[in-house]
Amino acid sequence: xxxxxxxxxxxxxxxxxxxxxxxxxxxxxxxxxxxxxxxxxxxxxxxxxxxxxxxxxxxxxxxxxxxxxxxxxxxxxxxxxxxxxxxxxxxxxxxxxxxxxxxxxxxxxxxxxxxxxxxxxxxxxxxxxxxxxxxxxxxxxxxxxxxxxxxxxxxxxxxxxxxxxxxxxxxxxxxxxxxxxxxxxxxxxxxxxxxxxxxxxxxxxxxxxxxxxxxxxxxxxxxxxxxxxxxxxxxxxxxxxxxxxxxxxxxxxxxxxxxxxxxxxxxxxxxxxxxxxxxxxxxxxxxxxxxxxxxxxxxxxxxxxxxxxxxxxxxxxxxxxxxxxxxxxxxxxxxxxxxxxxxxxxxxxxxxxxxxxxxxxxxxxxxxxxxxxxxxxxxxxxxxxxxxxxxxxxxxxxxxxxxxxxxxxxxxxxxxxxxxxxxxxxxxxxxxxxxxxxxxxxxxxxxxxxxxxxxxxxxxxxxxxxxxxxxxxxxxxxxxxxxxxxxxxxxxxxxxxxxxxxxxxxxxxxxxxxxxxxxxxxxxxxxxxxxxxxxxxxxxxxxxxxxxxxxxx
Ligand SMILES: Cc1cc2nc3c(=O)[nH]c(=O)nc-3n(C[C@H](O)[C@H](O)[C@H](O)COP(=O)(O)O)c2cc1C
Ligand code: SF4
Ligand code: FES
Numbered sequence: 185x186x187x188x189x190x191x192x193x194x195x196x197x198x199x200x201x202x203x204x205x206x207x208x209x210x211x212x213x214x215x216x217x218x219x220x221x222x223x224x225x226x227x228x229x230x231x232x233x234x235x236x237x238x239x240x241x242x243x244x245x246x247x248x249x250x251x252x253x254x255x256x257x258x259x260x261x262x263x264x265x266x267x268x269x270x271x272x273x274x275x276x277x278x279x280x281x282x283x284x285x286x287x288x289x290x291x292x293x294x295x296x297x298x299x300x301x302x303x304x305x306x307x308x309x310x311x312x313x314x315x316x317x318x319x320x321x322x323x324x325x326x327x328x329x330x331x332x333x334x335x336x337x338x339x340x341x342x343x344x345x346x347x348x349x350x351x352x353x354x355x356x357x358x359x360x361x362x363x364x365x366x367x368x369x370x371x372x373x374x375x376x377x378x379x380x381x382x383x384x385x386x387x388x389x390x391x392x393x394x395x396x397x398x399x400x401x402x403x404x405x406x407x408x409x410x411x412x413x414x415x416x417x418x419x420x421x422x423x424x425x426x427x428x429x430x431x432x433x434x435x436x437x438x439x440x441x442x443x444x445x446x447x448x449x450x451x452x453x454x455x456x457x458x459x460x461x462x463x464x465x466x467x468x469x470x471x472x473x474x475x476x477x478x479x480x481x482x483x484x485x486x487x488x489x490x491x492x493x494x495x496x497x498x499x500x501x502x503x504x505x506x507x508x509x510x511x512x513x514x515x516x517x518x519x520x521x522x523x524x525x526x527x528x529x530x531x532x533x534x535x536x537x538x539x540x541x542x543x544x545x546x547x548x549x550x551x552x553x554x555x556x557x558x559x560x561x562x563x564x565x566x567x568x569x570x571x572x573x574x575x576x577x578x579x580x581x582x583x584x585x586x587x588x589x590x591x592x593x594x595x596x597x598x599x600x601x602x603x604x605x606x607x608x609x610x611x612x613x614x615x616x617x618x619x620x621x622x623x624x625x626x627x628x629x630x631x632x633x634x635x636x637x638x639x640x641x642x643x644x645x646x647x648x649x650x651x652x653x654x655x656x657x658x659x660x661x662x663x664x665x666x667x668x669x670x671x672x673x674x675x676x677x678x679x680x681x682x683x684x685x686x687x688x689x690x691x692x693x694x695x696x697x698x699x700x701x702x703x704x705x706x707x708x709x710x711x712x713x714x715x716x717x718x719x720x721x722x723x724x725x726x727x728x729x730x731x732x733x734x735x736x737x
Pocket of ligand 2: 654657
């Protein structure tokens with residue numbers, strides 16, 4: 185395969201477009217609300233009316249407004265005067281014939297169908313960079329990705345840029361890791377690239393264990409070739425010939441689509457040996473995790489791929505120096521890799537124009553909770569949280585008022601409603617005791633109890649602690665018990681003092697990020713909602729005690 189072949193494939197696919205294309209979302213959210221029977225019913229109805237091939241059905245990935253699923257979109261070629269392009273939500277198999285009537289111009293009325301305004305604020309207030317092709321490409325057909333430009337950036341990296349230039353481009357873009365910590369991606373690539381030549385690895389972290397987070401799953405299910413292309417560009421830049429995608433076993437659709445994508449790109453010579461007739465070889469294999477949250481931590485993930493028990497180890501050495509089987513290993517998150525092709529296509533300067541001074545580009549969030557429009561959203565870094573909640577999410581449902589927004593899952597915190605004007609970037613969220621995290625965003629209302637929220641996340645950390653170090657293994661249990669007592673109204677101010685002492689200890693003495701960040705939900709709810717803790721004490725709140733009762737200890 186060379187560039188001409190790639191372009192020819194793209195052109196053939198574009199020529200093959202039907203007059204009317206019906207896209208049905210078959211990502212996990214819509215499949216769980218019944219999009220598979222909708223596909224079958226539409227197929228039958230179109231065939232019965234003899235509308236194929238004028239009308240083509242495409243199974244695509246997430247169209248973002250997951251709460252309205254199953255979603256069906258209708259695209260109409262400019263040369264065709266009617267029907268109007270449209271988007272429908274909560275489509276049932278029983279409505280297939282009504283939809284086909286609309287397509288066939290037999291019925292102008294869309295009775296029973298729920299039209300969605302695709303120009304409304306949910307879509308218009310977003311900025312599509314990473315998700316630009318999600319919901320458009322068919323994740324199980326590589327030709328459909330190639331038609332929208334997939335693998336062109338890889339070709340550019342291999343033929344127009346040397347590895348050092350690719351690293352320099354990514355560094356200049358200011359891209360920071362989307363897996364949680366926000367480490368500068370170019371710096372990480374440069375560290376691995378500088379290691380002596382020899383075996384090196386590229387790993388994609390698709391473990392996504394935070395409760396409430398489903399962005400990476402959505403990207404993998406909707407546009408897997410984008411992630412493969414990002415990984416291949418990284419491999420070229422750092423000098424690796426082998427990649428692994430570590431994906432959690434609970435994501436069967438993502439696994440199956442990745443598997444298909446890898447096979448299809450190998451078949452076309454876009455992965456494997458002598459890619460694009462160059463000397464570059466790159467093979468990608470899947471490794472399936474078993475759902476332990478700690479296996480998302482990079483050193484635990486490495487152990488897990490090596491076939492060992494997934495527990496973290498002290499760093500340094502960092503994986504960039506000594507990772508898989510002791511070799512330099514680049515580990516990035518799914519969304520980080522998904523940013524790479526567009527950075528190569530549009531350039532670093534273009535990318536730096538999006539976002540804030542220190543947080544460049546966009547961020548994908550999984551918006552959920554007490555919100556009218558829940559789903560996957562992508563916004564430029566720096567937009568106020570309020571825009572996401574009120575404009576994109578449509579605010580809370582009737583009768584609810586927003587109390588807080590939780591970001592960063594078990595490692596993050598709760599931002600109170602009065603601070604919703606905070607810009608969404610790494611520094612601003614950290615200053616409030618939360619973190620950007622990988623992108624889970626849960627809106628909470630007046631009925632959500634902040635002590636209960638802290639207790640929920642502490643239970644999660646306690647259950648997911650690997651037990652290797654005492655501060656986390658024992659500390660999370662003690663913190664959970666204290667939170668439980670406080671929630672039940674069975675605690676005193678001394679318990680709260682002990683809880684705060686434990687937060688400090690576990691934060692500073694734990695081996696890995698799981699323990700180090702486990703106190704965050706407690707600390708942030710204490711910072712903004714301390715009265716919810718204190719109002720539960722069995723005795724009136726007195727001056728804060730500095731010593732802790734022996735019983736509590
Ligand atoms: C307990 C724990 C779980 C983590 N889970 C994930 C995860 O699911 N996905 C991810 O990309 N990073 C996760 N991370 C962060 C990774 O260790 C690592 O920093 C990240 O994959 C690096 O990629 P990035 O630089 O592109 O963000 C986790 C960290 C900790 C401490
Ligand atoms: S902090 Fe927790 S999860 Fe991390 S190594 Fe220690 S016990 Fe294991
Ligand atoms: S899963 Fe269908 S719109 Fe998100």
